[in-house]
Amino acid sequence: MVAEKIDFSAVRFLIVDPNPLSTELLYDILRMLGSISIRRAADSNKAMTILRAGGIDVLITEWNVGPVSGLELLDMVRNSTQSPDRMLPIIMLTANSEPEFVVQARDHGVTEFLAKPFTVDAFYRRLVSVIARPRSFVNADSYFGPDRRRRQINHGGPDRRRED
Amino acid sequence: MPKAQIIPAPMELKRRAVNRKKGFDINPSPTDLAKIEAAVNASADKFVTAFAAILRALRGAIELAERDPTMRDMVLVEVRERAFDVKGLGGTYKFPLMSEIGRSLHMLTGRMETMNDVQLAIVKYHVDALYVVLAQRIQGQGGALEQELLVAFRKAVEKFG
Numbered sequence: 174m175v176a177e178k179i180d181f182s183a184v185r186f187l188i189v190d191p192n193p194l195s196t197e198l199l200y201d202i203l204r205m206l207g208s209i210s211i212r213r214a215a216d217s218n219k220a221m222t223i224l225r226a227g228g229i230d231v232l233i234t235e236w237n238v239g240p241v242s243g244l245e246l247l248d249m250v251r252n253s254t255q256s257p258d259r260m261l262p263i264i265m266l267t268a269n270s271e272p273e274f275v276v277q278a279r280d281h282g283v284t285e286f287l288a289k290p291f292t293v294d295a296f297y298r299r300l301v302s303v304i305a306r307p308r309s310f311v312n313a314d315s316y317f318g319p320d321r322r323r324r325q326i327n328h329g330g331p332d333r334r335r336e337d
Numbered sequence: 338m339p340k341a342q343i344i345p346a347p348m349e350l351k352r353r354a355v356n357r358k359k360g361f362d363i364n365p366s367p368t369d370l371a372k373i374e375a376a377v378n379a380s381a382d383k384f385v386t387a388f389a390a391i392l393r394a395l396r397g398a399i400e401l402a403e404r405d406p407t408m409r410d411m412v413l414v415e416v417r418e419r420a421f422d423v424k425g426l427g428g429t430y431k432f433p434l435m436s437e438i439g440r441s442l443h444m445l446t447g448r449m450e451t452m453n454d455v456q457l458a459i460v461k462y463h464v465d466a467l468y469v470v471l472a473q474r475i476q477g478q479g480g481a482l483e484q485e486l487l488v489a490f491r492k493a494v495e496k497f498g
Binding site: 175176177178179180181182183184192194195197198201202204205206207230231237260262267268289290291292293294297301304305306307308309310311312313316320 | 340341342343344345346347348350351353354355356357358359360361362363364365370372373374375376377379380383384387421422424425426427428429430433436443
């Protein structure tokens with residue numbers, strides 16, 4: 174059976190990071206993968222302008238951006254009435270790598286979190302996850318975002334509870 | 338009890354991008370990963386050049402802070418931002434030791450509002466250590482000496498950060 178592939182030329186990215194070296198690295202990796210539509214923003218205001226104009230499929234953002242942080246940008250996309258797409262896949266790619274940041278990002282509705290420094294393998298897996306394995310969304314009083322419960326994996330054995 | 342609405346996963350992007358003919362395998366082979374890794378390696382020289390410039394600028398800023406204590410707040414902001422960059426990028430370019438020193442420097446400066454003489458000296462030691470790692474191209478975690486240095490930095494951060 175032929176393996177599933179991702180045609181990155183069909184995916185439009187926005188990278189938000191104030192560090193030009195970091196932005197350039199992500200740009201180079203995405204180009205290597207075949208992406209042809211990659212927008213870049215060094216600050217969150219420009220990012221929102223690009224997002225509002227439409228045509229972005231995946232947002233990759235650093236936490237440490239200004240004038241509003243990557244977390245606030247995430248919050249605006251998920252919860253603002255002005256949001257262009259509340260279900261936009263968002264990867265938080267940040268040097269704020271400590272566990273409390275992971276929890277905060279998850280609770281604000283991030284799709285995937287990846288700590289810097291990162292490996293290309295880990296980055297690729299996050300891309301696969303947001304593009305090829307989309308998750309259901311939860312709309313509750315205090316949360317709007319991807320279902321925080323990870324999908325159930327078929328364990329390969331009999332479903333004994335169902336038989337019960 | 339509050340109710341949560343479950344919205345089915347959006348499938349439009351998957352329908353558009355996932356196929357069996359064109360692109361990168363969802364489970365990439367080592368060869369595929371090596372191709373992606375090549376993009377990182379291709380920009381490694383730019384990283385070394387850019388960080389050498391950043392470290393030179395930091396040394397200049399620290400000298401300024403030593404001469405003129407009124408400049409320390411400004412220098413502190415600069416050091417904190419650059420430490421965050423080093424922490425985030427070093428390891429990706431196979432300089433994990435640089436990321437660890439950057440992490441230590443970011444922790445040290447993250448809680449400070451200004452710098453006294455001792456704190457400024459510790460900042461300077463961090464920048465000097467980063468210089469050595471970069472100048473000697475110490476990739477990987479370094480040896481026993483480098484690990485001892487990290488332990489010493491950790492203790493200094495706990496005490497003076």
